[in-house]
Amino acid sequence: MNTASLLKSLGTALLIAGVATSQAATPGLAGTWVVQDPGSGSFNEWMFKGPGPQAQVYPEAAKLNAAEDALLAAGHVTNTMPQRPDCPRGNLPLAWASSGIQTLTMTPDEVRMTGEIIYLDGRPHPDTKSPDFVPSAMGHAIGHWEGDVLVADLIGFPAKSCDSRYPNYRVPGGGRISDTTHLVERFRLVDADTLEIVYTWDDPKIYLKPHSYTYYFKRTAPPKDDPAQAPPARKFLTDELWKAPPAPAQ
Amino acid sequence: MTRNTRHGMGVGLALLVMAMPAIAHHSFAMFDQTKEISLTGTVSEFYWINPHTHLILNVEAGPGVDPKMVGEWDVEGASPGIMSVQGWSSTLVKPGEKITVVANPLRNGQKGATLFYITLADSKRLYNDVARPKESSAR
Numbered sequence: 001m002n003t004a005s006l007l008k009s010l011g012t013a014l015l016i017a018g019v020a021t022s023q024a025a026t027p028g029l030a031g032t033w034v035v036q037d038p039g040s041g042s043f044n045e046w047m048f049k050g051p052g053p054q055a056q057v058y059p060e061a062a063k064l065n066a067a068e069d070a071l072l073a074a075g076h077v078t079n080t081m082p083q084r085p086d087c088p089r090g091n092l093p094l095a096w097a098s099s100g101i102q103t104l105t106m107t108p109d110e111v112r113m114t115g116e117i118i119y120l121d122g123r124p125h126p127d128t129k130s131p132d133f134v135p136s137a138m139g140h141a142i143g144h145w146e147g148d149v150l151v152a153d154l155i156g157f158p159a160k161s162c163d164s165r166y167p168n169y170r171v172p173g174g175g176r177i178s179d180t181t182h183l184v185e186r187f188r189l190v191d192a193d194t195l196e197i198v199y200t201w202d203d204p205k206i207y208l209k210p211h212s213y214t215y216y217f218k219r220t221a222p223p224k225d226d227p228a229q230a231p232p233a234r235k236f237l238t239d240e241l242w243k244a245p246p247a248p249a250q
Numbered sequence: 251m252t253r254n255t256r257h258g259m260g261v262g263l264a265l266l267v268m269a270m271p272a273i274a275h276h277s278f279a280m281f282d283q284t285k286e287i288s289l290t291g292t293v294s295e296f297y298w299i300n301p302h303t304h305l306i307l308n309v310e311a312g313p314g315v316d317p318k319m320v321g322e323w324d325v326e327g328a329s330p331g332i333m334s335v336q337g338w339s340s341t342l343v344k345p346g347e348k349i350t351v352v353a354n355p356l357r358n359g360q361k362g363a364t365l366f367y368i369t370l371a372d373s374k375r376l377y378n379d380v381a382r383p384k385e386s387s388a389r
Contacts, residue, residue, distance in 0.1 A: 034335055034380065035380055036380070037380045037381050037382045038382070039382045039383060039384050039385065040381060040382065040384070041381070041382075041383060041384040042283055042354070042366070042381050043379055043380070043381040044283055045381070046380065046381050072279065075279045075280075075357070097380075098380075099328065099332045099335060099336075099379035099380040099381075100331060100332055100335060101335055220335070223331075223334035223335055224334075224339075226298070226330065226334055226339050226340050227330075228298055228299050228300045228329075228330045229297065229298050229299050229340065230299075231299055232297055232299065236304050236324050236326065236362075237324045237326075237356065237360055237361075237362035238280065238302070238324070238326055238356075238362060241280045241356070241358070241362075
């Protein structure tokens with residue numbers, strides 16, 4: 001091989017490597033997405049049973065789930081925790097399952113979606129055992145790329161929730177969130193218009209083994225602006241019915 | 251008007267505004283989400299309002315229609331923002347249009363329900379939110 005063809009081959013190799021690196025760094029996750037229910041039957045089934053296998057949880061967690069579900073089925077309020085100013089707001093599993101458009105934005109240092117911020121700048125997780133640590137309903141997320149897969153690692157969830165119908169945030173498939181919960185999210189583009197996210201939850205107080213399920217999102221354009229109308233003078237049936245009876249004394 | 255009065259009115263107004271969504275937005279415990287009903291009727295009104303849209307549907311007596319279902323139904327939907335993602339708009343259903351609604355009824359037996367989906371005259375289905383019936387297998 002002469003020098004010219006050697007240089008040409010080297011140039012081609014560098015070009016391919018450059019394109020591959022560029023694609024790996026920006027695999028096109030940014031955009032507006034809508035989650036796809038494969039056919040759960042209702043939003044409750046979609047949100048709480050989830051799309052995958054049911055979680056294998058410790059008997060104590062299963063008992064708590066059953067007791068709370070029974071209260072809810074009887075029409076009672078299941079979470080009476082006061083909404084104090086220090087109460088973490090938000091609900092990560094509900095945010096991911098929800099029906100609205102999810103906007104994913106990316107910079108080299110962070111990815112944002114559903115109120116979750118995944119730091120890619122190399123920072124470590126904070127010390128969640130420190131008295132100064134403030135838990136977040138969206139967890140503390142740090143991420144890295146494994147080829148074209150964005151892997152996010154989350155800890156730092158609150159022990160209890162005041163911003164959910166349940167005292168602990170529920171995870172699709174029968175799981176729960178606690179202050180020792182660990183979540184791994186794996187983001188991958190299946191094709192240009194399909195985003196796959198695999199969620200794997202673990203918690204020494206909740207799960208007998210890590211609990212995984214997968215959501216698929218379809219890329220969508222933001223809807224055309226069609227502002228809501230002004231509230232009408234008429235009353236609707238649900239206006240007077242929304243107050244659920246309080247939970248029985250526990 | 252003193253400064254304190256103005257401040258008090260401002261705080262009161264702010265609290266009222268903050269409370270408004272809480273007044274109108276509600277738990278879904280009032281609906282029996284284990285039951286699905288199908289209503290075929292004529293749209294009389296469609297309210298494209300936050301936090302929940304309302305579809306007012308008149309079900310008329312006829313062959314095969316349960317007499318208990320006859321009358322005016324208030325079918326509550328998700329917010330306009332959620333429904334527009336599913337293809338809805340403020341003018342999608344119009345008064346006088348005949349549609350079929352699948353919904354979860356109120357537990358108390360009144361003619362109210364929370365929307366699952368509608369089927370238009372041309373057989374097109376429109377869903378309330380991301381939830382899909384169990385018959386659907388498409389991802």
